[in-house]
Amino acid sequence: MCLIKFNKFYYRYKGNDEYALNNINLKIEENKFILLCGLTGSGKTTLIRCMNGLIPQFYAGYYRGSVEVAGKDTTETTIADLSTEIGIVFQNPENQLISMNVEHEIAFGLENLGVPREKIKERIKECVNITEIENILDKAPFELSGGEQQRVAIASILALEPRVLILDEPTALLDPYMAKKIINLLKEIQNDKKITIIISEHRMDLILPIADQLILLKDGQVIEHDKCDNVVNGLNFQNLRINKPFIFSIFNQLKKEKLFNEKIPTSIPEAINYLKNLIEK
Ligand SMILES: Nc1ncnc2c1ncn2[C@@H]1O[C@H](COP(=O)(O)OP(=O)(O)O)[C@@H](O)[C@H]1O
Ligand SMILES: [Mg+2]
Incomplete structure (x- = not known):
């Protein structure tokens, strides 16, 4: 089943002459681990912002074409509604953490959705268990290390039980050991919950071995989207100026x-x- 569908989608930020996304046609299926790869400025973050309606609803700009999430047009569905299907952890998780303590942080999204108190408790327990953050529940987000903040951000998104979890450069602020731990945790979550995980990431060594598919972005275009070994053996990958x-x-x-x-x-x-x-x- 197709969870996210871009159809001839173009996007230009207000004030920019160039299109950040150029004729995107993309289908994201369920239960896949997908690596999103491309040079800085190729449009990874912009593509991700389209997947929960932030573009075009929140960012000012111009678009053509359509994006559908679980069959719903992202221009006709509220960002809050889309957040139950698609959860995004953005590049600096600390900007995303706004509550007094970790437990409130995880409860926040659920309270906003009007989930009953008992159910909230259950979900918190499960997400805390998966991300192994039992011992920091009463800490304030700013007291946490980068790796802990990343786990809390993941837990608070998982609590919403999205069908797609997207992470924009999740290991950028982490040391190699913590980066590997987070990536392994994500693979376990995908195996366990059968959700789709999309990661934009420079450290390909960490993710390629466990990813199902690779999307290559160049100048706002998807130049390839296929199983990892097909993409890796193609000319586009060979010619891409990234750390192989x-x-x-x-x-x-x-x-x-x-x-x-x-x-x-x-x-x-x-x-x-x-x-x-x-x-x-
Ligand atoms: N908020 C914004 N306002 C205006 N232009 C932006 C904004 N965010 C990104 N861009 C531009 O869109 C293009 C794609 O950027 P981005 O999606 O951030 O790429 P990546 O995540 O691959 O580095 C770049 O030219 C960038 O300067
Ligand atoms: Mg980016």
Whole structure:
């Protein structure tokens, strides 16, 4: 089933001459882990803002075409309504955390939606458990570390039980260890809840091995959207000026040296299997 559908969508911010999004045609399906990738300024954040109605409802600008979320047109559905389908954790979670303490923060969205008190308690318990933040429930958001803030932001979105969870560069403020922990947590959540997770992220090494699909954005256009190994083995990826994942770099070099002539793998177990074969040859 298709959860988000862009149809010939164009968007230009008010005051800018250039279109930030150019003829986007995109379908996001259920239960997928999707990596959104592109240079700074390619339109990742703008694309994400369209997925819960912030564009065009909140940001001033001009648009053409349509975006549908679970069959609802994002120009005809309130952002509050869309937030029950799509949850977004933006780049600086601290800007998103507004309550006196963590428990209130998680309850806030649910209270706004008029969820009964008992149900709120249940949902808080579950999300707190998943994100392992039991011990910081009575702390104020500003007292927390970057990793803790990230977990709280994820918990407060998960409490709304969205069908799609979107994170815009979630590990930008985290050290490598915490980044890996958060990414692994997200994979567990996706496996467990069968929701779709979309992550815009520069650290491809962390996400590519666990992602199902890769979306490549360039100059406001989706230049590729497919299974990770198909995209990684295509010319668009080859030509993209981003830090390539280690596995890709190693196998790409082996290819150049004519030692390897198959599809470049994206996960560590696949890579190891190929290397074993090479060694045994
Ligand atoms: N709030 C805004 N107002 C005006 N222009 C913006 C705004 N946000 C982004 N842009 C412009 O839209 C283009 C795409 O930016 P963005 O979506 O932030 O890309 P990315 O997230 O891939 O770095 C850039 O040219 C950027 O300058
Ligand atoms: Mg961005």
